[in-house]
Every structure is written in C-alpha cells, then in structure tokens.
Amino acid sequence: MNSRRRILEVMRTVLAIAIALGLALVAVFFVSKNPGEALSYFLIGPVNSVRHVGNVIELMIPLVFTGLSVAVMFSAKQFNLGSEGGFFIGAITASAIAIKLGLPPIFHPIVAIGAGGLAGMIFCGIPGILKVKWGSSELVSSLMFNYIALFFGLWLINYFLRDVNAGAMVSYSFSKSALLPKLFAGTRVSVGFIAAVAFVVLSVLLMFRTRWGYQIRVTGVNGNFARYSGIGTGRVVIYSQLIGGLLAGIGGSIETLGMYTRFSWQSLPGYGMDGVIVAILARNNPLYVPVAAFFLAYLRIGADLMSRYSDVPNELVALIQGVMIILIAASSFLSKYRHRLVYEEATRLEAIPGGGLK
Amino acid sequence: MPAELLRMEGITKVYPNGIVANKNAGFSVIKGEIHGLVGENGAGKSTLMKILFGLIQPEEGRILLEDKEIRIPSPSAAIAHGIGMVHQHFMLVPSLTVAENLVMGIEPRKGILLDRAKANREADELSRKYNLVVDPKMVVRDLSVGMKQKIEILKALFRGARILILDEPTAVLTPQETEELFGELKLLRDQGNTIIFISHKLGEIKELCDRVTVMRNGCHQGTFAVADVTEQQISRLMVGRDVILEVQKGAPAPEGTVLDVRDLTILNRFGKRAINGISFSVRRGEILGVAGVEGNGQRELVEAITGLGTWLAGKIRIGGRDIQGQSIKEIRELGVCHIPEDRMTYGCASALSVEMNLLSCEHDSKAYNGAIFTRTRAIRANSARLVSEYGIKCSSPAQEVGMLSGGNIQKVVVAREFSSEPSLIVADQPTRGIDVGATEFIRKRLVELRDAGAAVLLVSADLNEVMELSDSLIVFYGGEIRAYIPDVHGITDEELGLYMLGLKRQGDEETRRACHE
Numbered sequence: 001m002n003s004r005r006r007i008l009e010v011m012r013t014v015l016a017i018a019i020a021l022g023l024a025l026v027a028v029f030f031v032s033k034n035p036g037e038a039l040s041y042f043l044i045g046p047v048n049s050v051r052h053v054g055n056v057i058e059l060m061i062p063l064v065f066t067g068l069s070v071a072v073m074f075s076a077k078q079f080n081l082g083s084e085g086g087f088f089i090g091a092i093t094a095s096a097i098a099i100k101l102g103l104p105p106i107f108h109p110i111v112a113i114g115a116g117g118l119a120g121m122i123f124c125g126i127p128g129i130l131k132v133k134w135g136s137s138e139l140v141s142s143l144m145f146n147y148i149a150l151f152f153g154l155w156l157i158n159y160f161l162r163d164v165n166a167g168a169m170v171s172y173s174f175s176k177s178a179l180l181p182k183l184f185a186g187t188r189v190s191v192g193f194i195a196a197v198a199f200v201v202l203s204v205l206l207m208f209r210t211r212w213g214y215q216i217r218v219t220g221v222n223g224n225f226a227r228y229s230g231i232g233t234g235r236v237v238i239y240s241q242l243i244g245g246l247l248a249g250i251g252g253s254i255e256t257l258g259m260y261t262r263f264s265w266q267s268l269p270g271y272g273m274d275g276v277i278v279a280i281l282a283r284n285n286p287l288y289v290p291v292a293a294f295f296l297a298y299l300r301i302g303a304d305l306m307s308r309y310s311d312v313p314n315e316l317v318a319l320i321q322g323v324m325i326i327l328i329a330a331s332s333f334l335s336k337y338r339h340r341l342v343y344e345e346a347t348r349l350e351a352i353p354g355g356g357l358k
Numbered sequence: 359m360p361a362e363l364l365r366m367e368g369i370t371k372v373y374p375n376g377i378v379a380n381k382n383a384g385f386s387v388i389k390g391e392i393h394g395l396v397g398e399n400g401a402g403k404s405t406l407m408k409i410l411f412g413l414i415q416p417e418e419g420r421i422l423l424e425d426k427e428i429r430i431p432s433p434s435a436a437i438a439h440g441i442g443m444v445h446q447h448f449m450l451v452p453s454l455t456v457a458e459n460l461v462m463g464i465e466p467r468k469g470i471l472l473d474r475a476k477a478n479r480e481a482d483e484l485s486r487k488y489n490l491v492v493d494p495k496m497v498v499r500d501l502s503v504g505m506k507q508k509i510e511i512l513k514a515l516f517r518g519a520r521i522l523i524l525d526e527p528t529a530v531l532t533p534q535e536t537e538e539l540f541g542e543l544k545l546l547r548d549q550g551n552t553i554i555f556i557s558h559k560l561g562e563i564k565e566l567c568d569r570v571t572v573m574r575n576g577c578h579q580g581t582f583a584v585a586d587v588t589e590q591q592i593s594r595l596m597v598g599r600d601v602i603l604e605v606q607k608g609a610p611a612p613e614g615t616v617l618d619v620r621d622l623t624i625l626n627r628f629g630k631r632a633i634n635g636i637s638f639s640v641r642r643g644e645i646l647g648v649a650g651v652e653g654n655g656q657r658e659l660v661e662a663i664t665g666l667g668t669w670l671a672g673k674i675r676i677g678g679r680d681i682q683g684q685s686i687k688e689i690r691e692l693g694v695c696h697i698p699e700d701r702m703t704y705g706c707a708s709a710l711s712v713e714m715n716l717l718s719c720e721h722d723s724k725a726y727n728g729a730i731f732t733r734t735r736a737i738r739a740n741s742a743r744l745v746s747e748y749g750i751k752c753s754s755p756a757q758e759v760g761m762l763s764g765g766n767i768q769k770v771v772v773a774r775e776f777s778s779e780p781s782l783i784v785a786d787q788p789t790r791g792i793d794v795g796a797t798e799f800i801r802k803r804l805v806e807l808r809d810a811g812a813a814v815l816l817v818s819a820d821l822n823e824v825m826e827l828s829d830s831l832i833v834f835y836g837g838e839i840r841a842y843i844p845d846v847h848g849i850t851d852e853e854l855g856l857y858m859l860g861l862k863r864q865g866d867e868e869t870r871r872a873c874h875e
Contacts, residue, residue, distance in 0.1 A: 205731070209731045209732055209734070210730060210731055210732060211721050211722045211726075211727055211732060214714070214717070214721050214732070215721070217710065217714075218707055218710065218714070218718060218721075221707040221708075221709045221710055222703075222706070222707040222708070222709075224703050224704050225703070225704055225705065225706060225707045225718065226707075226718075227666070227686060228664075228666065228686065228696070228698060228704040228705070229686075229718035229719045229721075230685070230686045230687035230689075230690045230719060231687075231718070231721075232685065232687070338374075339372075339374055342372060342374055343372045343417050
C-alpha cells in the first residue's frame with residue numbers, strides 16, 4: 001500500500017511536468033511562426049551534439065550542489081535560502097585562494113574548494129545560530145544575508161583581487177594549478193562532475209544511514225517529538241544549516257574553478273534559488289536531486305537554444321517552471337485521487353481481523 | 359411518534375491520514391427535541407456533526423431533511439438549510455461589539471456603511487426573544503465565557519438556524535453557567551427549535567435531553583428515550599463492556615525511592631501557579647496513580663519530570679540525582695521513559711515509518727551505530743521484534759505510523775518507551791482513546807514492569823484506570839495534593855470524587871505521607 005502511494009507521488013510530479021510542458025507547447029504554437037522548428041530546438045536541441053550535452057552537464061553540476069544544500073536544510077524544516085549567498089561566497093573564497101596562494105596542482109583546487117565550503121558553511125550557519133539564539137526567522141535573515149554575501153564579495157574582488165589591466169571588472173587570472181581539469185574533450189565538463197556524484201552519495205548516506213541524518217529528518221517531520229525523544233533540536237537546526245552551507249560553498253568553488261579562469265560575476269548567479277526548485281522537485285530527497293537537476297538543466301539549455309535559433313523568447317521557460325512548481329508544491333493537486341487511495345486502504349485494513357477499527 | 363426532522367444514514371468518513379472516524383454511522387432527530395450525542399473521545403461524534411455542518415465531506419452516506427435528501431458542501435449551505443453549530447472554541451472577533459459579531463456577513467447597511475443602530479436593535483430583539491440576555495454594545499473581549507457562548511448561540515439563531523448543534527458546550531462553563539445554559543436551551547426547545555447536544559457527561563444528558571444517541575468507534579450504538587435508560591446502560595454502550603477491565607496483579611512490594619519530588623512549584627504559561635508546593639515520591643515496584651480532574655496541574659508536573667518543561671521552585675530527584683538543568687536526553691539516560699498525553703504531538707512522527715519511530719529514543723546508542731553509519735540490520739531486527747512482541751498491526755515496519763489506527767500508534771509509543779528497560783515510567787493517559795484490546799495489553803505491560811522493579815507514575819483522567827491499576831494514589835486539585843491514599847482498596851469512588859472536586863481535603867500530616875520518609 002505504501003508503494004502505491006509512492007507511485008502516486010511520482011505520478012503527481014510527472015503529471016505536473018507534463019502539464020507545464022503542454023502549456024509551453026501551446027505557448028510556442030502561439031508565439032512562433034515556425035513552431036515545429038522552435039520545439040525541436042527546445043526538446044531535442046540539448047542532446048543533438050556533444051557540446052550541447054556537455055552544456056547540460058555543466059549546468060547540472062552547480063544545480064546538484066545547491067539542490068543538495070537546500071534539500072538538507074529543508075529536510076530539517078529550515079527554510080534557509082542562503083544557498084545563493086553561500087554559493088557566491090564559496091566562489092569568492094575559492095577565487096582568492098586560486099589567485100593568491102601558490103600550491104602544487106592537485107592540492108591547490110582541493111584547498112580552494114575546502115576553503116570555499118568552509119566560507120559557505122559559516123555564511124549559512126549564521127541564520128541558523130540567530131534562529132536558535134534569538135528566534136529570528138531563518139528565511140528572512142538568510143535572504144538578507146544573500147545581499148551581504150554579494151556586496152562583501154564584490155568589495156573583496158574590487159579592492160583586493162581586481163585586475164586593473166583587464167577591460168571588464170574581473171579578478172586576476174587563477175593560477176593554472178588551481179583550475180579543475182576537464183573530464184570530456186569537446187565540452188567544459190570538469191572533474192567537478194565526479195565531485196557532484198560523490199556528494200550525492202555522501203548526502204544520501206548522511207541522511208539515511210547516519211544518526212545525524214536521522215536527527216535532521218525527525219526534527220523536520222515533528223520537532224516536538226524530536227525534543228521529547230531527547231534529540232537536541234537546537235543543535236540539529238544549526239548543523240543542518242552548516243551542512244547546507246558547506247554544500248553550497250563547495251558548489252560555488254567547483255563552479256568557479258571548473259568553468260572559469262577569472263572571477264567575473266557582478267551579481268548573484270541564481271543557482272541557490274534554482275536549488276530550491278531542484279529540492280522541491282526532488283521532494284528534499286538527495287537521491288532524486290541529480291534527476292531534478294538534470295531535468296532543470298535540460299530545460300534551461302533547451303530554452304536557451306530555442307531562443308538563440310528561433311523566434312521564441314527565453315522567458316517562456318520561466319513560465320514552464322512557474323506552472324510546474326505551483327502544481328508540484330500544491331498539496332491538493334490530485335488530492336481527491338490520493339484520498340480515494342487512503343480510503344480504500346483504510347477499508348481494506350478493516351477486512352483484516354482486528355486491524356484498524358472494528 | 360412525531361416525524362423525523364433530520365436523518366443521517368450510512369455515513370462513512372475516512373480522514374486523509376487513514377483514520378476511520380465514522381463507519382456506516384447514522385442518527386436522526388425529531389423536531390422540537392434536545393437530542394444528546396454521547397461517546398468516548400474519538401468515538402466519532404464531532405466528525406458526524408462536522409459533516410452535518412458541512413465542514414467536512416463524508417465518503418459515503420446521505421443526509422435527509424424532512425425526508426428530502428440534501429447535500430451540505432459547506433457551512434453556508436448548512437446555514438441555508440437552517441442548521442447552526444456552536445463550536446467548542448468560540449469563533450468571535452474579540453475587538454468587535456456583540457451586535458457587530460452577530461450581524462457579521464449579513465450586516466444591515468446604510469449606503470455602504472454599517473447601520474449600527476439597526477444592528478443593535480436587531481441584536482436586542484433577538485436576545486429578548488430567546489431570553490439570552492446580552493448587551494449588544496459590549497465589546498466581546500470583555501465578556502465572560504458563558505456570555506460568549508450565548509452570543510455564539512444567538513449568532514446561529516440570527517442566521518435562521520432551526521437545528522442547533524452544540525459541541526461539548528459545558529466543558530468551559532462553571533456549574534452555575536451550565537445551569538443557566540440548560541434553562542435557556544429548554545426554552546429554545548419549547549419555542550420549537552431542535553438541539554443536538556454533544557457531551558460525554560452522562561449526568562448532563564440525563565438532566566437536559568429528551569433522547570440520546572450513543573456512539574462508539576465511529577458506529578451508531580443505539581438511540582433511546584432518556585427516561586428509559588440508566589446512566590449505567592448508556593456507559594456500557596459507550597465503552598462496550600459491562601464492567602471495568604479487571605487487571606490481574608499481585609500485591610505491590612515497594613522498596614527504595616526512585617522519583618522524589620519536594621516542594622515543587624510550577625508556573626504555567628500565564629504566570630499562574632499550576633503546581634503549588636507539592637511533595638511526593640514513587641518507589642520501585644509500585645504504581646502511584648495521580649487522580650484529578652484534568653487541568654489541575656497534572657500536565658505541568660509530567661512536563662517537569664520528563665524535562666519538557668521547567669519549574670519555579672523545589673527539587674525533583676530521580677534515582678538520587680537532581681534533574682535541575684538536565685537535558686531530556688540526560689533525564690532519559692537516568693532510566694526515565696514517558697508515554698505522552700498527546701501521542702500525535704509528542705509521541706510519534708506520523709510521516710516516518712514504524713521502524714524510525716521505534717528508534718527515536720535509542721537512535722544514538724552503541725547498539726544501532728558504528729563509528730559513522732547506523733547498523734541497519736540491528737535496527738531492523740529490533741523493530742521486527744517489537745512489532746511482533748507488542749502485536750503492532752502494520753503492513754510492515756516500513757509503513758508510515760500515521761496510517762495506523764490510534765491503538766496501534768499508541769502501541770508503537772509504548773513499545774519504544776518500555777523497551778528501554780526503564781526504572782521510572784511516566785504514563786500520562788496511557789490508554790486514552792484506544793480500543794479495548796490495546797488498553798488491556800498496555801495495562802498488563804505496566805503491571806509486568808512494576809513487578810520487574812520499575813517505579814510507575816500513572817496520570818489518567820479515566821477514574822476506572824486509576825483505581826484499577828494504581829497501588830496508591832495522590833489526588834490533585836488546584837495544583838495541590840489534596841489526598842494521599844496508600845491503598846486504593848481503602849477508598850470508595852464517592853470519597854475520591856469529593857477530593858477530586860476539592861470538596862474535601864486531608865491534612866498536611868496525611869498528604870505528607872506520600873513522601874515515604
């Protein structure tokens with residue numbers, strides 16, 4: 001009976017995606033003079049060349065990290081949106097180390113990524129500590145902290161790391177020794193991909209195979225029960241956000257060292273907020289995060305190709321995402337069907353002698 | 359027999375969490391009667407009435423009003439059919455006046471403004487007509503609970519209700535207010551209105567109602583003219599058994615204090631003294647019952663002992679250790695286990711599996727953890743063992759706890775708590791709202807654990823339970839121990855009632871014996 005409801009959950013997600021895509025198709029037919037071509041760019045474009053597949057994977061890597069970050073924090077019912085700032089501050093920290101420190105190849109990126117992760121961890125942890133100590137909403141403070149991350153980071157770049165000889169506002173070039181090697185020829189996919197896979201596995205193990213993950217899940221599902229059971233819920237609230245920040249910071253560092261040779265962001269890149277979409281699609285389960293990240297990356301690249309090669313604007317994808325998220329997040333979507341399943345289960349349970357109510 | 363005004367038949371309601379609240383239930387009322395609806399907590403009375411008032415929809419069944427089938431998809435539809443409900447928790451706007459509350463949503467207007475004079479006049483007329491006297495210009499915030507209830511009744515009448523549903527209206531009233539309310543309800547009946555009165559106080563049913571319908575486990579157990587049945591007969595139908603459950607237990611052999619409470623004072627959320635300087639102790643191998651009407655400090659005491667709450671003054675020692683400032687985990691490590699009063703809030707995580715729920719208190723013990731990873735096999739073996747040992751009916755230990763029936767959820771809680779080899783068991787309403795089989799099972803286990811040397815503090819609002827299970831008793835009233843009864847066989851129900859109602863109290867000398875010095 002549990003499996004039937006799990007299938008329903010999957011169905012709900014698939015159906016929400018299908019409806020959203022359906023709407024997108026309708027919109028494309030209205031907007032485009034040549035809808036067939038536009039659609040083929042949108043749907044098949046991302047897989048029609050090695051370079052495009054590479055683009056999808058490249059985009060997927062940061063989304064996996066922020067998705068994991070958000071999933072861990074949301075599992076503890078901590079609505080910390082600091083993955084965005086954590087990602088950014090992680091990238092800044094990794095850049096600083098990549099520029100300023102001279103280390104042998106393999107060690108250099110590891111130190112840079114480690115430092116980036118640490119920075120993200122401290123950054124995301126602060127809203128958690130504020131919440132436990134003074135009861136401030138982590139949602140509000142983490143959102144505000146994202147701006148602190150942005151402007152503090154830009155200040156560091158401008159005053160300490162800026163390459164005045166470069167035409168644009170960018171940092172000095174990273175040391176060659178700090179760059180992540182590419183994984184596949186013809187794409188920009190770096191060894192960060194392997195790291196992403198590894199962190200998915202680690203997150204799954206953390207959440208489902210360790211006592212700390214157990215504490216996070218119990219606290220998220222019922223905080224009162226967690227406290228009653230002797231779990232220090234304050235600690236869980238803080239460390240779930242520390243872990244979330246660590247994942248976001250690592251993601252930012254890997255993105256920077258894997259994709260770029262200088263730090264060049266002038267605003268928040270938005271991967272943290274996309275991480276929320278990924279986590280919601282994955283139902284906060286780290287195991288499903290790569291699937292959700294792949295899906296979102298595919299959607300983005302497809303939209304990008306469509307807007308570049310046809311007359312359909314990129315904004316269409318925002319529309320698809322919006323519809324999708326609303327349908328998936330709406331708990332009453334298909335609730336009638338879900339209730340019927342529950343009803344059938346309950347009545348069947350009664351058929352078992354002594355089961356349920358007599 | 360006069361014609362039926364309203365009839366509900368074949369009502370089945372399953373809540374989204376899988377709990378079957380009503381099963382093929384039905385009942386009917388005659389015009390101009392006060393009809394009692396009785397049953398234990400969780401018997402399905404409130405669910406049935408919520409269906410009638412359109413707050414929730416049943417899966418099956420139909421409702422007939424004057425022999426015509428009607429559908430009630432919402433409270434406004436119920437009101438249109440002349441059905442009004444007075445909720446247990448008042449739904450009034452505290453900052454508005456009585457008249458404004460009454461006319462809300464159907465206000466008399468003058469242009470676009472509220473016609474305040476007309477509203478006041480209408481409110482005044484209505485309250486006179488039904489002899490429910492309230493001042494229309496008073497602000498609701500300043501009124502007593504009894505007055506607020508009158509406004510709720512008037513609100514329903516103002517909207518044209520002919521059938522009034524009152525959900526446990528006396529729970530919040532003083533005896534005098536109750537008396538007044540009964541007078542008013544009888545008057546309403548004599549004016550041709552029909553009243554459905556939900557209660558589990560049989561005395562009130564006998565006093566007020568014309569007929570009574572008994573519900574148990576979501577089913578209709580029968581409808582009777584109140585004059586024809588005794589309270590005993592009603593209670594038998596309510597609980598489904600003739601006599602209280604006999605618990606087989608030998609004489610207690612208490613030795614050595616486990617829990618020692620001295621001069622304990624606890625403030626509640628509002629800064630009032632919920633517990634006022636009490637002292638008692640519980641010894642190994644005895645069950646100390648705490649009798650008393652709910653809300654006399656029992657909850658605060660339990661929260662203090664288990665570490666969920668704090669206290670103002672006094673000492674609590676468990677196994678000789680002062681638990682001041684100790685975390686819940688440290689208190690549990692002293693061998694304390696706790697069956698909480700509210701199992702859905704504190705006792706389980708309903709969205710997690712049975713297995714995960716059974717694990718919660720021991721989740722970081724050596725038995726279930728390696729250096730980093732949990733020992734899945736040990737956890738699985740433990741849950742399989744507890745599920746079979748405690749007879750928890752679930753499809754597998756991986757099933758969500760929220761899908762189980764109340765009795766089985768309670769078994770999950772009890773299995774987890776009892777399996778930790780406790781030296782002190784704090785059992786707060788251990789069998790509330792669960793079926794007879796599970797009740798019997800849990801009571802038996804409690805006695806077994808007592809015989810194995812555990813100290814048991816049993817808090818229960820069920821007098822039968824306290825009397826049956828306890829070896830000795832303390833009686834709470836107004837946050838104080840009013841009586842200590844060393845041997846429950848030495849006291850009658852009537853005498854206990856006097857202590858519980860605060861009509862009688864022992865001297866300090868006698869209650870001080872609860873400390874076993």
